[in-house]
Amino acid sequence: MICRMLIVSMMFLSFHASAGMIGTDQVANAAASTVSERAHIHSMLSRADVASQLHSLGVDVKAAQDRVAVMTDDEARSLAGQLPTMPAGADSDGWLIAAVVVAAVLLWWWWARR
Numbered sequence: 001m002i003c004r005m006l007i008v009s010m011m012f013l014s015f016h017a018s019a020g021m022i023g024t025d026q027v028a029n030a031a032a033s034t035v036s037e038r039a040h041i042h043s044m045l046s047r048a049d050v051a052s053q054l055h056s057l058g059v060d061v062k063a064a065q066d067r068v069a070v071m072t073d074d075e076a077r078s079l080a081g082q083l084p085t086m087p088a089g090a091d092s093d094g095w096l097i098a099a100v101v102v103a104a105v106l107l108w109w110w111w112a113r114r
Helices: 002-012 024-045 048-054 062-069 073-085 094-113
Strands: none
Touching: 002 062, 024 062, 024 073, 073 094
């Protein structure tokens, strides 16, 4: 069954890839923006209120800075973009989505047992 689904998806879903030349100025600008985004994240982590909140959650500031250091460029860009819009101590919407999925599964299970 899975093989048939794979064959159908390969037939009807086309995958296109393209490549092109990029200039050195684009590479240099991307590298400079990544460095500035990482510096912004590190400056946020070095703030006293952020450090105290991390300690209250049981996270060492040094460990958080080490994790930022090993992030990919895309992860650092995404985190730096989210920092100004997130309220302090906020959580992502992942828990809400997980709760809805769990509730749907429990509702389906209850309905299936009847």
